[in-house]
Amino acid sequence: MKKVLLFVYDSFAEFEVAILNTCLSGSEYDLVTCSPHSSTQTVTSAGKLKIKPDLSVNEVATDDYAALIIPGGTPFPLLQNSAVTEMIRTFFDKGKLxxxxxxxxxxxxxxxxxxxxxxxxxxxxxxxxYTSVMNWSNKREEHLVCDQNVITATGSNYIQFAEEVLRRLNVFPANTENPLKYFKVPTMS
Structure with a gap:
């Protein structure tokens, strides 16, 4: 089975990845969580959900994963965490999503x-x-931006973010129109 890595940390915004996680659960991908702490240490999300991650970032073997997902939150305490930044950079350098x-x-x-x-x-x-790490000249005032192997989105654009990640993972064909309609348009089902 293929795997997707979800990076979780104290304050991560679980709602931004909830739909993506739900859609992955019915696919050929397993979702694996990792955190900057020991895998025995619980992480608390922005909505106060307690999560026990599967791995610490030190245990991640990048080649085992098709993609890395990084939700928003308050990541400031992690900017100087070399294990976190090295893991993320390895995904990028290997062309992983x-x-x-x-x-x-x-x-x-x-x-x-x-x-x-x-x-x-x-x-x-x-x-x-975040001024010291952001390259503001490369920021686009758009809801979703895809460049190279990286997808970025604003926090309120979580449905389109999920759609683009799922397209890139071939969970549904790239030409599927409105694949997450169920989450966008209320129905009686």
């Missing part, structure tokens, strides 16, 4: 990846905690 949403692209910035791609994020130059 990376999806980062909302504040997640900050971690791409900490690796230098934002110097090589166009991106979007739910951040502005007023977010002074």
């Amino acid at each position: 990376i999806g980062a949403i909302c504040g997640g692209p900050v971690l791409l910035g900490a690796t230098g990846i934002l110097n090589h791609i166009q991106y979007t994020a739910s951040l502005t130059e007023d977010d002074s905690n």
Whole structure:
């Protein structure tokens, strides 16, 4: 079975990846979680969900995964975590798919990846905690940006983010029109 790695950390915004995770559960992909801490240490999401990750970032074998997903939250404490930045950079350098949403692209910035791609994020130059790692000249004021092997999105654009990641993973054909309609349009089913 193929695998997708979800990076979880204290404060990560679980709602930004919930639909993606749900859709992966019915696919040929297993979802594996990793955190910057020991796999025995619980991570608490922005919505106060407690998650026990499968692995620590030190245990990740990049070649085992088709993609890395980085949700938003408050990643500031992780900017100097070399294990986190090395893991992310390895995914990029190997051409693996990376999806980062909302504040997640900050971690791409900490690796230098934002110097090589166009991106979007739910951040502005007023977010002074992140000024040192963001390449603001490469930021696009768009809801979703795909460049090389990286997909970035604003936090409220989580459905389109999920669709693009799922397309790139071939969970459904690239020409499928409105594949996540169920999540966009209320029905009685």
